[in-house]
Amino acid sequence: MLLKSRTILPGFGLSFGISLFTLSLLVLIPFAMLIYHTAGMGWSKFWETISHAQVLAAIYLTLKMSFFAVLTNLVFGTMTAWVLVRYQFFGRSVVNALVDLPFALPTAVTGIALATLYAPSGWLGRWFDFKIAFTPLGIWLALVVVSFPFIVRAVQPVLEDLSPELEEAAATLGAGHLTIFRRVVLPELIPALLTGSGMAFARATGEYGSVVFIAGSIPYVSEILPVIITAKLELFDVAGASAVALFMLLISFVILFVFNITQWFFSKRLGAKV
Template identity: 55%
Template sequence: MIFSRTLLKRHTVLPGFDLALGFTVLYLSFIVLIPLSAAFLKTATMTWPAFWDTVSSPRVVASYKLTFGASLAGALLNAFFGLIVAWVLVRYEFPLKRIVDALVDLPFALPTAVAGIALTALYAENGWIGQWLPFKVSFTPLGVFVALTFIGLPFVVRTLQPVLEDLSRELEEAAATLGASRWQTFRHVIFPILSPALLTGFALAFARALGEYGSVIFIAGNMPMVSEITPLLIITKLEQYDYAGATAIAVVMLVTAFTLLLAINGLQAWTRARQGR
């Protein structure tokens, strides 16, 4: 039995399992592990007091709060509206649907600097949208939130669309036949099926927002202790040739982001296990 399972496992159209695994580990090492290890090794050259002073200064802590807070808020908003956008694109037919569907990918294709300039022009006090708002958006933390929401939406929509397309409408009809309301059908039938994909889209949008730089620096204003994001601080220290300080802040970002994403993936795995998948 064990021998037959081994043969079944190794019989694929790709090269043998050992060779494929070796190439996979080698590629990931060059692309991911070695660069990240270099950041940790460079940070290790600092003494503990120097490291702590760098990563816990008030300016850096303020940037942590803004970066993680705006990224989380933007990902949550995208999870809500991304579900609605994906539902409309999959379940309804309307004029110019293909154009609307293509617009979802615009944040992917648009250079981040162009996106930042466009958002700043729109939401500035004299911009097309900003002049009608009773509050200021550009050059405030709210501007950071707007930029991170803009770049994160496609991750949620494109993750949910395939799941919605495979979702059988017979399940909804069966629930309606049994007397379930629309809300009960969505809550007990549709949402449990969509939740793993929704969590994946949320995690991708959150991770993308954490590292965003180009589209944020234009609309943020980059005022210390107010609208300065952590990636900008890393770039500033690199320009000052403070490589150890830059990698120290990067390591804190990396460890925190990895912990949060690990928790999200654990929640996703728990959700799939609960559904018996």
């Protein structure tokens, strides 16, 4: 047999077949069609499409805002996870449930809510001397909101499993709070932080619904790549949309590959120390 079960549990062949079919239906076949439509363009047309100044500006803006959103959530997401795990307070379960709200809300609702709040005439936007909506700052804000839960949910279980005795032992030996966090807690969190960052970055680069309402989609200013892909589809330029999507997919794949390699390195290093 080409595939042999490594477990005594029955049903490996059926389970593997269903999993492979689902993976093919949801992931492999759509990607194959994307490559198929792009291949019909030819290399010169493909390069002309992805090297257009408007496309390059959108790619740069998308990657930059996604990167800044992930950095922001690394700080505040870790702090939120720390508070939820290490402190008991009234309303803790409510706060814990609110973390998942961006998962539950339709992205269009999130975008409309942010635009209502941070537009120049909005409830919060009117108090700022600078514009938030219809600028790259609005894109960053939307991406922070939609990618926030990924960091929290990646870090939270690691903090729950982290033994407080390790921190107490370090404190007994004279280590300060910052040293304890840097030498004891942070090394344990790095693999989870990388996992959460990778998922948050992947979500941010492909986000459309929440961004389009607050960004304004002004070319060369606040136009992200998913907006360009949508615009090409509306013009029935399926090949052009596929080319841009495939190029962005390759960039995201490379970045996620780097995340995974780095996570594997730190996990192996941490395991060796243990």
